[in-house]
Amino acid sequence: MKLTTAQLLISAALMxxxxxxxxxxxxxxxxxxxxxxxxxxxxxxxxxTAQGGTPYDRATYRYTPIxxxxxxxxxxxxxxxxxxxxxxxxxxxxxxxxxxxxRGLSNDRALKFASVWLLNPMVATISTRxxxxxxxxxxxxxxxWAIYEKQIVLSGALTGYAVHFKIYPIIYVPSILWALDSSxxxxxxxxxxxxxxxxxxxxxSSFITFTTLTGAMYYIYGHPFLLHTYLHHLSRSDHRHNFSxxxxxxxxxxxxxxxxxxxxxxxxxxxLFISGIFLPLMLAKxxxxxxxxxxxxxFVTFNKVCTSQYFMWYIVLLPFYLxxxxxxxxxxxxxxxxxxxxxxxxxxxxxxxxxxxxGNSTFFPGIFAATLIFFSVNIWILxxxxxxx
Amino acid sequence: xxxxRQRHTFIxxxxxxxxxxxxxLSKQKLTLNDVPGTRQDRLIVTTDHLKERGILQAVDNIRIxxxxxxxxxxxxxxxxxxxxxxxxxxxxTEIFNWNGFCKWIQSSVNSEITCIGQESFIxxxxxxxxxxxxxxxxQLLSYIENNYSDxxxxxxxxxxxxxxASYISLxxxxxxxxxxxxxxxxxxxxxxxxRWTKTVKAGGPDHRVEVGxxxxxxxxxxxxxxxxxxxxxxxxxxxFVPTLFDFSPRHRSVYQPAVFYPDFRQxxxxxxxxxxxxxxxxSPPRKKISVLDVAGENDDIDVSEATTSCGLYGxxxxxxxxxxxxxxxxxxxxxxxxxxxxxxxxxxxxxxxIPVWMVExxxxxxxxxxxxxxxxLLPGIMQQLDIEIPMHSRYEVPRWNTTVVKHDMPWPTLFxxxxxxxxxxxxxxxxxxxxxxxxxLFDPGTMFYYxxxxxxxxxxxxxxxxxxxxxxxxxxxxxxxxxxxWTVIVILLGCIWIFYKAFLGFRRDGGIRxxxxxxxxxxxxxxxxxxxx
Numbered sequence: 001m002k003l004t005t006a007q008l009l010i011s012a013a014l015m016x017x018x019x020x021x022x023x024x025x026x027x028x029x030x031x032x033x034x035x036x037x038x039x040x041x042x043x044x045x046x047x048x049t050a051q052g053g054t055p056y057d058r059a060t061y062r063y064t065p066i067x068x069x070x071x072x073x074x075x076x077x078x079x080x081x082x083x084x085x086x087x088x089x090x091x092x093x094x095x096x097x098x099x100x101x102x103r104g105l106s107n108d109r110a111l112k113f114a115s116v117w118l119l120n121p122m123v124a125t126i127s128t129r130x131x132x133x134x135x136x137x138x139x140x141x142x143x144x145w146a147i148y149e150k151q152i153v154l155s156g157a158l159t160g161y162a163v164h165f166k167i168y169p170i171i172y173v174p175s176i177l178w179a180l181d182s183s184x185x186x187x188x189x190x191x192x193x194x195x196x197x198x199x200x201x202x203x204x205s206s207f208i209t210f211t212t213l214t215g216a217m218y219y220i221y222g223h224p225f226l227l228h229t230y231l232h233h234l235s236r237s238d239h240r241h242n243f244s245x246x247x248x249x250x251x252x253x254x255x256x257x258x259x260x261x262x263x264x265x266x267x268x269x270x271x272l273f274i275s276g277i278f279l280p281l282m283l284a285k286x287x288x289x290x291x292x293x294x295x296x297x298x299f300v301t302f303n304k305v306c307t308s309q310y311f312m313w314y315i316v317l318l319p320f321y322l323x324x325x326x327x328x329x330x331x332x333x334x335x336x337x338x339x340x341x342x343x344x345x346x347x348x349x350x351x352x353x354x355x356x357x358x359g360n361s362t363f364f365p366g367i368f369a370a371t372l373i374f375f376s377v378n379i380w381i382l383x384x385x386x387x388x389x
Numbered sequence: 390x391x392x393x394r395q396r397h398t399f400i401x402x403x404x405x406x407x408x409x410x411x412x413x414l415s416k417q418k419l420t421l422n423d424v425p426g427t428r429q430d431r432l433i434v435t436t437d438h439l440k441e442r443g444i445l446q447a448v449d450n451i452r453i454x455x456x457x458x459x460x461x462x463x464x465x466x467x468x469x470x471x472x473x474x475x476x477x478x479x480x481x482t483e484i485f486n487w488n489g490f491c492k493w494i495q496s497s498v499n500s501e502i503t504c505i506g507q508e509s510f511i512x513x514x515x516x517x518x519x520x521x522x523x524x525x526x527x528q529l530l531s532y533i534e535n536n537y538s539d540x541x542x543x544x545x546x547x548x549x550x551x552x553x554a555s556y557i558s559l560x561x562x563x564x565x566x567x568x569x570x571x572x573x574x575x576x577x578x579x580x581x582x583x584r585w586t587k588t589v590k591a592g593g594p595d596h597r598v599e600v601g602x603x604x605x606x607x608x609x610x611x612x613x614x615x616x617x618x619x620x621x622x623x624x625x626x627x628x629f630v631p632t633l634f635d636f637s638p639r640h641r642s643v644y645q646p647a648v649f650y651p652d653f654r655q656x657x658x659x660x661x662x663x664x665x666x667x668x669x670x671x672s673p674p675r676k677k678i679s680v681l682d683v684a685g686e687n688d689d690i691d692v693s694e695a696t697t698s699c700g701l702y703g704x705x706x707x708x709x710x711x712x713x714x715x716x717x718x719x720x721x722x723x724x725x726x727x728x729x730x731x732x733x734x735x736x737x738x739x740x741x742x743i744p745v746w747m748v749e750x751x752x753x754x755x756x757x758x759x760x761x762x763x764x765x766l767l768p769g770i771m772q773q774l775d776i777e778i779p780m781h782s783r784y785e786v787p788r789w790n791t792t793v794v795k796h797d798m799p800w801p802t803l804f805x806x807x808x809x810x811x812x813x814x815x816x817x818x819x820x821x822x823x824x825x826x827x828x829x830l831f832d833p834g835t836m837f838y839y840x841x842x843x844x845x846x847x848x849x850x851x852x853x854x855x856x857x858x859x860x861x862x863x864x865x866x867x868x869x870x871x872x873x874x875w876t877v878i879v880i881l882l883g884c885i886w887i888f889y890k891a892f893l894g895f896r897r898d899g900g901i902r903x904x905x906x907x908x909x910x911x912x913x914x915x916x917x918x919x920x921x922x
Contacts, residue, residue, distance in 0.1 A: 040716065044716070059716075059739070059740070059741060060741055060742065239744060239784060240742070240784065245876060245879060245880060246876060246880075248864060248868075248872050248876075249872050249873065249876040251784065251787070251864060252787050252864060252866070252868075252869050252872060253869075254744070255744070255746055255786050255787050256746050256786060257786055257787050257788060257866055258787075258866075258869065270880060270883075270884050274884065274887055278887075278888075278891070279891070282891050282894075282895060283891075283894075286898070298887070301883075302880070302883075354658075355658060355659065355862060356658040356659050356660065357656070357657075357658040357660075358656050358658050359656060359657055359658040359659070359860060359861075359862055360658075360862060361792035361793060361862035361863060361864065361865075362862075363792075363862070363863075363864035363868070364864055364865070364868040364871070364872065365868075368868070368872060368875075372875065372876070372879045375879060375880075375883065376879065376883070379882075379883040379886055379887065380886070382887065383886045383887055383889070383890035384890070386887060386890045386891050386894060387890040387891070387893045387894045387897075388894070389894060
């Protein structure tokens, strides 16, 4: 079946339009809302900003003010945000195809793998529910695309912007710096040969963009901006149950029943080392896009908090890993990976439901075991992917 | 005016007869013998009689109340309803030592009350408020007892008796408009029923002791109450003096039968829905008088004087293990759903994410205006109102040998709040100290009609009063000895797997870089030859 680029993009758009209208219906008529609570947080924050206040007037707004600014039209047209996020999905898909082209993948195969993102119902649902991950996906693909187009300064700027938005894209900086081998050195020979024009351009443009944006936001919004957008994520005391393998450990160790423990800080070590140092060093020179995929996958898997929205962070890069992956060459490997990944989530969801809606204390062994199982499945898949690159 | 005024009021049944057996009054004392009835004691003292004035000088207005958890009823005219527990309401002066205030509370009211400083209190429109589930009044009574420089035996004995009271209050309002009580310490105790055998002695020269045995003579639901009976000032009167007086009470129970019962929808998890069912005649206690009703009798009636308006309200006291999401409740009010007309206010700790051990305040309170049923009441048919408030529990502290933490929550107070009509001049009831409380969330002059809590369902076996249980699932602490090592082991094994797989790839490709001559960012299949797909 021959699919054209236009057809793929249009199908992806139509799918999102359909989900959007279904969402409007479910919001009106069902008990459980389709629209994510986060969307109300964003739109409330925009509303407060429009009224002359700050986005932080809205409790639990933990993002850059730029997001609230981008969503200012929602004060007039409430659904504008969802439109923007769904558009982000499509832009990410389109840039993905451009990257495939630059990497020399045939058009047929490129379209097939890009549909893993574009025609993925999970992805479409998350954007049409009003989560901002689609926008983030567009930023990440854009910064990668700029590297392939040799627009180094642009890539740096986009990276600075992405880090300002969500912090975690900072793990891409070592990968990109490590991979930018092919331009002339600035600082002569020896070890300093490493400092070449591209690397300097990238480092400077990302640094300047990030500090300008962050500085500007701090200037306008002051300490609440630093507190809610950045510091909160570092010292997170929200221990509600989630997919992370550290979940139960951190719940108990954060409580006054237990002496102060080093776990909250220690948990950063494997995560940052593996996703920010080890994987870039080992793999970035071989294949930047695939490295970014496994980095993000590792970052999310080892994170202290993990919810299903975080999966979007690596699913947007999955199409780059798939074309030569062992999971496709060996069909059963791929099928088992998908089944186990889904089953492990279902197990957790079942235990989580028992707790949240029936009040049964499934923390141990239920949720604890489910998070470790999910972690193990993810680690297994991650290991296979790493060996593949 | 005497600097100590002591008053005992007994509300007795209309068939009570004053005989020589039951009452014996002499110049020095009054003896009561097995007199059945409701009782309220009031002690109003100028502050120079107190040994310790410290904290009381540092406040403009303070009220400490302790409401029993044992079953009791609100007998007229003592109809004001309040959640069980200890309530501390305060309007501090400009510079206030909160830490010192907390220490005073723990030494004078109840040492078990959690109070660290200002952060333990919640800020409400009229001042600061702290609620605690403790109902033991013995420490407060000792404080009052020990504080009188006169050390009058009689007062000491009275205080000990108050241990059995259903309700105790201690208040001081420097800026009260009531000259009789402004700047004076008022101690009050209420027993809903007893068979009273006691002796009341005359006081000293500056100490007035009054005893009254009263009954309700007349009751205008939209106007005044008339009480009458016999009164005696011990030491002055050798015989009882008949008395009859009118007053406009601030607090009443609704006259029509309207009963409510709250509970959580079962089953519930971490997001319990609090459902209060109201049954009966849920029509406002005061109706608008239309001009047509009175035209012809008196053509001079001014329409604006004849109308009063009432709103139906629910007041919730939420200890910090449970909370409401103010956005969620506002959305309900916008949609006029769940029985909620509007959210008047939510005060206190409203954070949506933190666990209970990180909350400094004792909790929060919420006042919502409710939507009374529309349909007119037909004879024999009850009205029903369902008030559903979605709530959320906070993560609890893990503890040994248990997977659930059991909590007690007070029932909400449901009432009609009616603005005063021009006929009544709102004289303060002699039985109500008009101290700080939920009344201050309304305009002065508002009259309250409380709906009846359904006490028969409440807990007839255990005799506790207006309690809703909430169970919060928690992780038992003994699991920590498994959680710790297993988490660490699994994470470490994961890391080892990653390093191992990376090493395998490294060894296969002979290094970090690709073979020279090949661009590093091409798809691997391209360089290996024919495609396999």
